Amino acid sequence: MRRDVPPSSPTLEDVARAAGVSRATVSRVVNGIRNVDSALQESVRRAIADTGYVPNRAARSLVTRRAGSVALVVSGAGEEGAEHAFPGRVLTDPFFGRVIGGVAGFLRPRGVHPVLMFAETARARAEVLAFLRQGEADGAVLVSTHAEDPLPELLAEAGLPAALFARPARPVPISYVDVDHRAGAKLAADHLLARGRRRIGTISGPLDVPAARARLAGFRDAMAAHGHPYVPCAEGGFTYHSGEAAMERLLAEHPGLDGVFVANDLMAQGALPVLRHHGRAVPRDVGVVGFDDSSAATACRPALTTVRHPVEDMAAELARLLLEHVERPGRRPTSVIFEPALVVRDSS
Amino acid sequence: MRRDVPPSSPTLEDVARAAGVSRATVSRVVNGIRNVDSALQESVRRAIADTGYVPNRAARSLVTRRAGSVALVVSGAGEEGAEHAFPGRVLTDPFFGRVIGGVAGFLRPRGVHPVLMFAETARARAEVLAFLRQGEADGAVLVSTHAEDPLPELLAEAGLPAALFARPARPVPISYVDVDHRAGAKLAADHLLARGRRRIGTISGPLDVPAARARLAGFRDAMAAHGHPYVPCAEGGFTYHSGEAAMERLLAEHPGLDGVFVANDLMAQGALPVLRHHGRAVPRDVGVVGFDDSSAATACRPALTTVRHPVEDMAAELARLLLEHVERPGRRPTSVIFEPALVVRDSS
């Protein structure tokens, strides 16, 4: 009686038999190791094609101790309760899309696959850690939504290869990339002033986020250097609606405003209609400068003058840094800081 | 001489030794198989905790032939040349963010991890296929940007577990979820007419996309049923800027327009400023209805009246369908169609 054999895919053994060589030789050919006679190489290749062989990754990982994938984790802190909504909410922000795209773009030609993970609760963080320890991924790139996120420290303590998008709030021995937020804010201040604005306010990001703080501090310092020691500020949350609300408050308190630096484009997109609604023409009455140069910058009227945040390049560098740590586990953490640039459009 | 042993993680063997049982027993406990004495169970658990054991996934996959992950592939067709830009461009669209979030949200509690892949070139498609055949993922959920995408057929032919977001352009024996586009468009038509609009046009999506065609056809049929056999249409590409351009064209040809159905919110977001710029107040002079109820709907002024596309629910169902096929490989393809709903806000 013939047992019903499932058509499981051919193994190295099958190829070896077909080519009349040993498994080791086939393995060498598959892995591109030289020291294989070119005639044999040819017949092995043919056997591979004939059998339709594809190497089994689990078997390979078992011996090489390499998964060939990395975790791409979007991390928050203390969002217990809203867990199911977290992935969707985060992916709706063009910023995260750019990070993910940049990382994926770098990894792809290198044959490394990103596994998407979300870590906004203690439980989810433990899962990420277990995932890495299990060897399901060789390391993690992390983009945090909160300053208090404990994951970077956990990763560092566990000695797992990791790299962060943005400098951690508290110092952690871990590699990261960031943009020079202060320099970007200075670009905005200088521009607004150069355009003749004199009553300038700002809408900041959430002040528990280091990046938001740095942009605000950088803006204030630059303004102070030009003789404007006081800059009114309304705090937002980096979202469209928080931008609207912050603009309302700022305008209520400072109706004479003629310029505003908004800490990201999404909030600026929200601020624009509010200005219009209150009869302020942009850029005629009020100049607006955003930050990020995300898709939102060109998806509003007038198109935003903004500070370019080279997210995709940074994300690629982030991935490169991680892969470096995966290659050489001992390596010391590095950080790479990118320079922002002003992109002048119509809003100022 | 003591060789410097890397602190590799403990194995089943180590736990077994610590608990004074065999590997098999530990394995049973780990996998929650009954028939294990509860006293032993307890000591095994303690040993696991003491040693900090985590099972090695590669080893497990090798024998179970399950990866515990699925490919989440964003697929296009014939975008050779712009490959590096594809991931970023796609992730910038809130629609894809919602799909990814919905899929990830469903998979997460089930311990299945999504591996992000992009398949816009023949090469990339071959990689996806190889990835699945290698057993690196147990199946694939696919969201296509183009009608001519050959990946669904390739997947079906290879007999790999897969499920699609949106019905394929040509019939393919594969499971999918979709929304009733025609019904959604009818909702928009009925609403516009009920609001007293009589000179109504539409901005469609790219007409090579089945969903765009269905929305247009559904809209025209509903209008015709109410005695409006002719509905002017401008074709867009589902992006903000294409929405602007289409609105310009539509308005140029039909200045008397008093209502417009836009096939997605992103294009509607682009259309709004154009109407305003041409002196048409929304909703006073022109009523606008979008489609999707994405974040763009509430991120424009006035907020969009739109047709809700239950993307997150659909994505969850998509993932469920896939997992079902992974469990029982023989299963016949199924399709699940969701009902849209009208969400009335301020634009009409």
Added chain:
DNA sequence: GTGAAAGCGCTAACAT
């Protein structure tokens, strides 16, 4: 209920 043992498919010494 528990253990012994085989083997999943592969790579990497080591031997030739």
Added chain:
DNA sequence: ATGTTAGCGCTTTCAC
């Protein structure tokens, strides 16, 4: 340059 062999860590019959 090629083959032989010993595992990688796990699950799973099969005896007991």
